[in-house]
Amino acid sequence: MPELPEVETIRRSLESYIVGKTIEDVQVPQPRLRRPVPVAELKRWALGQRIVRLDRRGKYLLWHLQNNAVVAIHLGMSGRLGYYTEVTACEKHTHVIVTFAEGGVLHFRDPRRFGSFDVFEPGRACLQQMGVEPLSADYSRDYFSAKCGDSKRAIKTLLMDQKIVVGVGNIYATEALFLAGIHPLRPGLSLQPDEVQRLCAAVVTILNRAVARGGTTLNDFRDARGEPGFFQMDLAVYDQAGKACPNCGTAIRKIVFNGRSAYVCETCQQ
DNA sequence: CCTATGACCTGAACGC
DNA sequence: TGCGTTCAGGTCATAG
Structure with missing residues (x-):
């Protein structure tokens, strides 16, 4: 979840x-x-x-x-x-x-x-294989470029790779790609420097917004007190297949790859 | 090395 | 009412 x-x-x-x-x-x-x-x-x-x-x-x-x-x-x-x-x-x-x-x-x-x-146990290193925190100073356009700039993998797959950047899953990868106007299937190496910049900024924006609102209430998310999150209003594209893109009105499409669903506005995301 | 695919689980939602 | 199918926010092993 x-x-x-x-x-x-x-x-x-x-x-x-x-x-x-x-x-x-x-x-x-x-x-x-x-x-x-x-x-x-x-x-x-x-x-x-x-x-x-x-x-x-x-x-x-x-x-x-x-x-x-x-x-x-x-x-x-x-x-x-x-x-x-x-x-x-x-x-x-x-x-x-x-x-x-x-x-x-x-x-x-x-x-x-x-x-x-x-x-x-005390002193034993844990979680060594993990990538950088997206809400830390370690996360930059240069870092992301270095990790993804040569890769043929889909940019959405790269965004969700916990060895590169941690914490981003299917919902926030989908939303960040929409905010940045980048198609989820684009190979990492096809992104121009300004697109990498936009995407990194979009990830930070989306995550900060979600944290500020206490997470997403899609189905059954609750915090430790059993309170629901408050983020339900503005998922722009995730789980919005068939609905109008908030930018241009084009119907949001659901596409499936890597065994996961992605949602995309084919007009806004090139 | 890199990439894609299926496996791992239960339960909710939906169609018939 | 009930049964079958599909899908779900994530990793991980393995095959090519």
């Missing part, structure tokens, strides 16, 4: 509930996820530890513990974190339950099991 803005929204809402708290218990009623939840390691490194900081890296949520271990959570397509002040009955597809000494419990649910819930 979530891309960078959704994970960031969850991070912000969860932060106030669990930073400074001590992990008293970890239960794993269903360890099967993308990778099995490492139950023994998780208990070994997390039990009794205080959470000192919540961070986000791409689509991962990171819990930095007092002993320098890191809990890394990916929500896949359908992952949810639910915070409750009282002990609460375990819903279907609940994989991990974390209980805090100061009160409060957190449930991780993921029906499709594309998510993950891992722990990295």
Whole structure:
């Protein structure tokens, strides 16, 4: 489900509930996820530890513990974190339950099991293969050009490649390409310098807007408190097949490649 | 190395 | 009502 803005929204809402708290218990009623939840390691490194900081890296949520271990959570397509002040009955597809000494419990649910819930022991580097953060100073036209300027891959595929830039998924790649006026199927090497510039700027604009609005409410996105996002109004093209392009009125077309849907205004995006 | 494809899962929405 | 089909915000392994 979530891309960078959704994970960031969850991070912000969860932060106030669990930073400074001590992990008293970890239960794993269903360890099967993308990778099995490492139950023994998780208990070994997390039990009794205080959470000192919540961070986000791409689509991962990171819990930095007092002993320098890191809990890394990916929500896949359908992952949810639910915070409750009282002990609460375990819903279907609940994989991990974390209980805090100061009160409060957190449930991780993921029906499709594309998510993950891992722990990295103190000092062990994690998530080394990931690209730059699009909302950081590392992300520039020059960086993107260097990574994509020689590639024949479709620009939308490049935008979604987490080894290049993290956090951008199908919705925001689609929206950024529309805002930049660039066709999703264009090979990376075909983009002119001004187009790369426009695209990088569009990614930043779209992500900042989405973060400011608390993520996208397409189907069932909720933050850790169960509040819906507020972004539903201006998805210009994503999931808008047949509707009028907000710029020119041309019908938005759905195209499928790399096993994913993309939406495009064939007039505005060349 | 690069690229494309299917596998991994469940559930919601839709057509008949 | 129910059954079958299609599709979904993401990675990952493997084949060419």
